[in-house]
Amino acid sequence: MFELEKPTPLQQIYAPLFLEKGVEVFLKREDLIDVDISGNKWRKLKYNLIQASELGFQKILTFGGAYSNHIAATAAACKRFGFESVGIIRGEELNANSNPTLRQATEYGMNLKFITRSDYQHRDDKVWINDLSEKYQAFVVPEGGSNEAALKGVKELVDEIDINFDYILCPIGTGGTLAGIIQGLVAKQKALGISCLKGEGYLEQMVQGLTKKTESWALIHNYHFGGYARFDSHLIGFINQFYEAHGIPLDPIYTGKMMYGFFDLLKKGKFPDGSRVICVHTGGLQGIAGFNAQHNDLLKT
Numbered sequence: 510m511f512e513l514e515k516p517t518p519l520q521q522i523y524a525p526l527f528l529e530k531g532v533e534v535f536l537k538r539e540d541l542i543d544v545d546i547s548g549n550k551w552r553k554l555k556y557n558l559i560q561a562s563e564l565g566f567q568k569i570l571t572f573g574g575a576y577s578n579h580i581a582a583t584a585a586a587c588k589r590f591g592f593e594s595v596g597i598i599r600g601e602e603l604n605a606n607s608n609p610t611l612r613q614a615t616e617y618g619m620n621l622k623f624i625t626r627s628d629y630q631h632r633d634d635k636v637w638i639n640d641l642s643e644k645y646q647a648f649v650v651p652e653g654g655s656n657e658a659a660l661k662g663v664k665e666l667v668d669e670i671d672i673n674f675d676y677i678l679c680p681i682g683t684g685g686t687l688a689g690i691i692q693g694l695v696a697k698q699k700a701l702g703i704s705c706l707k708g709e710g711y712l713e714q715m716v717q718g719l720t721k722k723t724e725s726w727a728l729i730h731n732y733h734f735g736g737y738a739r740f741d742s743h744l745i746g747f748i749n750q751f752y753e754a755h756g757i758p759l760d761p762i763y764t765g766k767m768m769y770g771f772f773d774l775l776k777k778g779k780f781p782d783g784s785r786v787i788c789v790h791t792g793g794l795q796g797i798a799g800f801n802a803q804h805n806d807l808l809k810t
């Protein structure tokens with residue numbers, strides 16, 4: 510019942526740098542999983558929705574910022590699979606018309622509740638969450654959708670990969686996607702998470718807490734460009750160039766930073782000759798419209 514079309518394509522991409530360094534590079538096109546419920550968002554939601562349904566819930570409640578991919582995807586998934594949805598949004602100054610993400614979530618029927626940044630700090634507080642669950646009679650999914658049920662769904666994307674590989678890369682926000690990927694690794698495969706926000710130490714703990722595994726993964730903190738949603742002209746130039754060269758859009762918050770980091774690490778000789786590398790395109794492309802509206806259409810579409 511809770512299925513979208515899959516497996517997602519594994520697309521080899523080519524660049525002079527890959528030849529020079531002797532590596533093969535593939536993109537796992539999770540962005541193509543669904544137009545509205547894209548990428549890692551669906552993988553993380555799938556078993557949460559199944560659990561909610563088994564427990565008899567008809568409503569899903571979750572949390573996010575003003576441009577949250579998770580909010581957009583949860584609203585769309587709930588509509589698709591017959592749940593009502595509530596989104597607790599950080600920022601009491603916002604409204605359902607503030608940007609394309611919030612407008613779209615509202616169109617999908619999500620009931621948006623805008624709260625102060627200080628109230629939003631309680632989003633992981635069990636008592637507060639229980640109160641919300643009771644108040645709205647809703648199954649609560651954490652911010653970013655990262656919990657144990659999410660890992661099971663994300664692991665499925667690794668299980669779908671039918672070639673041998675040495676490295677798999679993904680962008681990091683809350684850590685659930687990397688943790689799920691780690692669950693799917695075999696033999697000497699290594700997972701690298703490119704952190705898209707400032708969270709050294711804290712993010713390692715998050716991933717560790719979810720996966721329980723200590724080996725075969727690492728986080729890289731050199732490519733967050735100053736923090737969440739921060740960017741500079743190098744990042745934007747890279748994303749636009751990548752789009753021109755490969756016809757594949759990247760978002761500026763997550764996948765753009767991952768691919769920028771990957772190219773830079775490759776240039777610096779961090780991947781041995783002969784490596785086969787998978788980069789997970791986790792989607793997030795809905796955010797480009799909001800970004801372009803705010804920043805003078807910097808990104809080519």
Ligand SMILES: Cc1ncc(COP(=O)(O)O)c(C=O)c1O
Nearest residue numbers: 578682683684685686763791793
């Ligand atoms: C497009 C995209 N990629 C990657 C991530 C990061 O995933 P995680 O929060 O599981 O680390 C997110 C958001 O969470 C996202 O929206």
